[in-house]
Amino acid sequence: MALIVQKFGGTSVATTERIKNVAKRVAKWHRGGHEVVVVVSAMAGETNRLFTLISDVTSNTRDSEIDVIASTGEQVTIGLLSLALKELDINSRSLTGWQIPVKTDRQSTKARILEIASKNILKETARGTVPIIAGFQGVDGDNRIKTLGRGGSDTSAVAIAAAVNANECQIFTDVDGVYTTDPRVVPNARLLKTITFEEMLEMASLGSKVLQLRSVEFAGKYRVKLRVLSSLTDPDYPLEYEAKSGTLITYEDDNDMEKAEVSGIAFNRNEAKVTIIGVPDKPGIAFSILDPVAAANIEVDVIVQNVGKDGTTDFSFTVPRKDLEKTLDTLKPVIRKVKAREVIGDNKICKVGLVGVGMRSHVGIASKMFKALSNANINIQMISTSEIKITVVINEDSMDAAAKVLHQTFELDK
Ligand code: ASP
Ligand code: MG
DSSP: OOEEEEEEOGGGGSSHHHHHHHHHHHHHHHHTTOEEEEEEOOOTTHHHHHHHHHHHHOSOSSOHHHHHHHTHHHHHHHHHHHHHHHHTTOOEEEEOTTTTTEEEOSOTTSOOEEEEOTHHHHHHHHTTOEEEEETTEEEOTTSOEEEOOTTTHHHHHHHHHHHHTOSEEEEEESSSSOBSSOTTTSTTOOBOSEEEHHHHHHHHHTTOOSSOHHHHHHHHHHTOOEEEEESSSOTTSOHHHHTTOSEEEEOGGGOOOOOOSOOEEEEEOOEEEEEEEEEEOOTTHHHHHHHHHHHTTOOOOOEEEEEOTTSEEEEEEEEEGGGHHHHHHHHHHHHHHHTOSEEEEEOSEEEEEEEOGGGGTOOOHHHHHHHHHHHTTOOEEEEEEETTEEEEEEEGGGHHHHHHHHHHHTTTTO
């Protein structure tokens, strides 16, 4: 017997039909002798609908009433799922964030979880009841409802799994696990049976949408055993197979297997490149440029700077594409101040990253990557590396070709 947290996202509970299927799946695990704790999202599209209502009334984005509204989608799902389980003769009860309580800090619409009263969850499982918990929400020290940021119910599930010390946290979603890369771009992408937590973190930060980045960070901190698996299979799929399906996120010291050079390729088209040309090469230049950008609350990612022979330097970095105009406006006065020639923006770029803990023990991965891209006639504009990741910035039009050629070069389909 194990204690298992099962999380079902928006697409998995998109209709009442699907909610009934979720109930069948939960019932199967419960009848299989496991203690099950369920965490759910709002029905697909519901949270978007709520945010549209909010923006019809206010342009404010940080008022506590927004959380009050945004959190209601999950309350509908917990009630429906609990009813559906009772129809299958399983004892069940719904729990909102404040009823547990899931204590958060006071940041409206992007609160962080501080503490979870696990005893109120375990009290239910101890008497054979399946608790159905609303994800994405909690309550702060002033007794106000708070939400955790879009996609936050993944984090709720992982945090609850950590709090109740679950044997496994199963994230059921509309894909069957984590793939070597996006199968819509590379058709022979392969499902990974396992991926290390560090790799998952890099994939998520590069834009892989399978898990919310914060939930992966949380899992790593508390070493929660996470599995990503499909909720779209037959709910009567035998439990012993389902238990081994999908992708398990492991911790590197769990096993010392020989690691492949590269485990996955992630990419994202949501960034833009900013280049400042002809910056006089003096100490403090990077600070004078990036400080106003940070003050404008714009997140900077890849940064490249190189001093030329004429004593000036070109300084480039990437920002979220939606912030490009704001970045250029912020930098105009800065250009005059630092006596640079000009600032230009390019929103036709994308970032492609190779990820693999095997990079620590294999040499020559970067040159193999650059050679493959060069053979495919793809121009690299920027490069950045970490211990287990190599990222290049290239023209957006070459993204699919780059993903395909790298997938093949590193034999990820094997
Ligand atoms: N319902 C929330 C959202 O759409 C939380 C979640 O789905 O994880 O962002
Ligand atoms: Mg989601």
